[in-house]
Amino acid sequence: MQTRAKVLTAGVAALAGGAAGVSRLRALDRRLRADILADPVGELLEAPLEGGRPLPVASSDGTRIHAQLFGPDDAPTVVLGHGWMEGTRFFTHQIRELSRDHRVVAWDLRGHGRSGDPTGGDYSIEAIAADLDAVLEAALPAGERAVVAGHSLGGMAIVAWAGINPDAVRERVGAAALLNTGVHGLIADSLVIRSPAALEWTRDAIGRTILAAPGRLPSRSSPVSYEVVRYLALGPDAGPATVAFCEELLLSCGPEARAGCGATLAELHLVESIASLDVPTLVVAGERDRLTPPVHSRRLVDALPQGEYLELERIAHMSPVEAPDEIARRLRALARDQLAPVAAR
Numbered sequence: 001m002q003t004r005a006k007v008l009t010a011g012v013a014a015l016a017g018g019a020a021g022v023s024r025l026r027a028l029d030r031r032l033r034a035d036i037l038a039d040p041v042g043e044l045l046e047a048p049l050e051g052g053r054p055l056p057v058a059s060s061d062g063t064r065i066h067a068q069l070f071g072p073d074d075a076p077t078v079v080l081g082h083g084w085m086e087g088t089r090f091f092t093h094q095i096r097e098l099s100r101d102h103r104v105v106a107w108d109l110r111g112h113g114r115s116g117d118p119t120g121g122d123y124s125i126e127a128i129a130a131d132l133d134a135v136l137e138a139a140l141p142a143g144e145r146a147v148v149a150g151h152s153l154g155g156m157a158i159v160a161w162a163g164i165n166p167d168a169v170r171e172r173v174g175a176a177a178l179l180n181t182g183v184h185g186l187i188a189d190s191l192v193i194r195s196p197a198a199l200e201w202t203r204d205a206i207g208r209t210i211l212a213a214p215g216r217l218p219s220r221s222s223p224v225s226y227e228v229v230r231y232l233a234l235g236p237d238a239g240p241a242t243v244a245f246c247e248e249l250l251l252s253c254g255p256e257a258r259a260g261c262g263a264t265l266a267e268l269h270l271v272e273s274i275a276s277l278d279v280p281t282l283v284v285a286g287e288r289d290r291l292t293p294p295v296h297s298r299r300l301v302d303a304l305p306q307g308e309y310l311e312l313e314r315i316a317h318m319s320p321v322e323a324p325d326e327i328a329r330r331l332r333a334l335a336r337d338q339l340a341p342v343a344a345r
Contacts, residue, residue, distance in 0.1 A: 003094030003179050028223040035240040042241030045321075049088075049095055055105065055303055057138045060130045064116035067107035067135055071099030076147070076339040077140065078331055079105045081132060083152025083180075084261050085253035087113035090151065093324030094331060102335060105139045105146070107131075109153065125268060128153070129160035145174040147334045152292065153261060155181030156268060163273025176281040176339035177331060180289055180317050182296030183270035187211075192232060192290050207213030211262035216255050221247055235288040235316035242321050274303040280338050282308050282330055286315035286322070 004315055052068035059065055068088065081089040088106040098104050108115035110131055111123065118127060132148075140146055155178035159322055162169050182189070211284045218225055221244065229247040230238065281304050285297035294311055300308035310330065315322045 003307060025223060028315060032223050032226060032240065036244045039241035041239055041240045042244070044096075045092055045241055045245040049092060051099065052106075054077070054287075055107075055135075055138055057107065057108070057131075057134050059118075059127070059134045061118060061122065061127065063110050063118045063127075063131065065107055065110065065131050065134060066114035066116075067105060067138070069139070070104040070106065071102050072094050073103060075103045076335045077103045077105060077144065078147045078149065079107070079135065079139065079301050081107060081135075081148075081154030081157055082109065082151075083154050084109075084113070084265065085112070085250045085258055085283040086151070086220045087249055087252075089113075090249060090318075091320055094320060094328045097324075097328040098331060098335075102332070103327055105135065107135045109157075109257075109261070111260065112253060113205040117254075117256060121256065121260055121262050123257065125156060125264050125270070126164065128157045128261075128264075129164055132157050132161045133165060145170075145172055147175045147177065147331060147339065148173050148177065148305070149177035149331055150181065151179040151329055152317070153265065155179055155269065156183060156265075159183055159270045159273050159277055163270060166276040169276060169278060173277075174275060175279055175334040176333060177284065178281060178297075178300060179284045179327065180286055180292050180297075180319055181283075182292045183300065184268055185296075186265050186292065188269055189293055189295055190291060211266045212259050213262070214259040216256050216287060217251050217258075219251070219255075221251065225251065232290060233317045235286065235314050235322055238316075238318070238322050239315050242318075246318055246321065271303070274300065275305060278289050278305040280306045280334065282310060282334060284319055284327070284330070285309070285311045286317055286319050287311055287313050288316040291317045294313075 002037060023342055052070050055067040055069050057065040058065045080091045082088060091106055095104050095106055109128060111117050114327060148158055156179065158176055226247050229250060230243045233246060234243055283297045283300045285294040287294065298308060301309040312319055312323050319328050
């Protein structure tokens with residue numbers, strides 16, 4: 001907390017034009033860069049993912065979806081969908097681990113990573129669910145099922161897809177994993193957007209404005225943006241390289257995708273779709289998650305036909321990078337227990 005306060009104080013002073021604030025901010029930046037370089041996790045996070053093969057995907061509205069295949073073609077399939085303002089690199093740890101003996105399909109949400117921007121700016125949850133449907137259609141031969149995992153907005157897409165395509169759920173999905181996600185009340189239950197009791201009625205309006213804000217984010221990392229990302233999205237044990245990795249992903253998201261998906265999150269209501277996800281479903285919550293607190297995951301488990309709850313201590317919103325081994329282990333267990341051996345293609 002003291003480090004965060006120092007950084008934010010220096011940032012305010014720098015914005016106010018104070019030379020001392022600028023000097024302190026630069027010194028903090030040098031110290032932060034040294035800490036990031038010294039973190040051994042950084043080398044793994046920054047190394048390019050190797051062995052990926054392109055999987056051509058076009059959504060129902062023509063939007064080009066970037067997807068890649070990793071691992072052996074005759075192995076059980078795990079499909080990974082990232083969250084808002086992220087990209088397939090977010091699952092770096094799981095792709096490396098699971099692709100040793102699984103067929104891993106990783107895809108970018110529309111407007112994110114290397115996927116195309118939608119014509120007409122359609123970032124609705126229905127459109128994102130259609131993207132997932134197109135990925136499954138392209139990735140899975142007839143009669144084959146997958147473990148489908150999604151983080152945050154990626155998990156919401158799974159629930160939305162199930163609600164739209166209830167008859168296809170058991171045909172395509174052997175099991176699901178919903179990581180740090182929710183399906184309604186994202187603003188009301190957030191631990192980030194708070195209002196005094198007398199002004200509680202303003203909370204929703206403030207949240208909608210923030211989520212759908214179209215302005216550009218800073219183009220490069222700074223101690224201020226680093227501390228903001230750490231506070232919003234990561235737990236107390238996340239190392240410097242992990243925080244910097246998440247900061248890089250979030251800052252690289254374009255303003256159209258950020259605002260378009262943010263507006264979708266503000267309006268999200270998928271309660272009626274939950275029951276359609278009638279397969280074994282692991283719901284993962286982070287004890288310290290400020291963005292989708294555990295209350296969301298508990299509601300999901302209560303409403304899912306076959307839900308299992310896992311709450312990770314001292315973990316916040318970014319569980320795949322904060323607890324990479326545990327998430328990979330759980331996905332591996334789902335594939336082992338719920339996917340029949342893959343027939344030779």
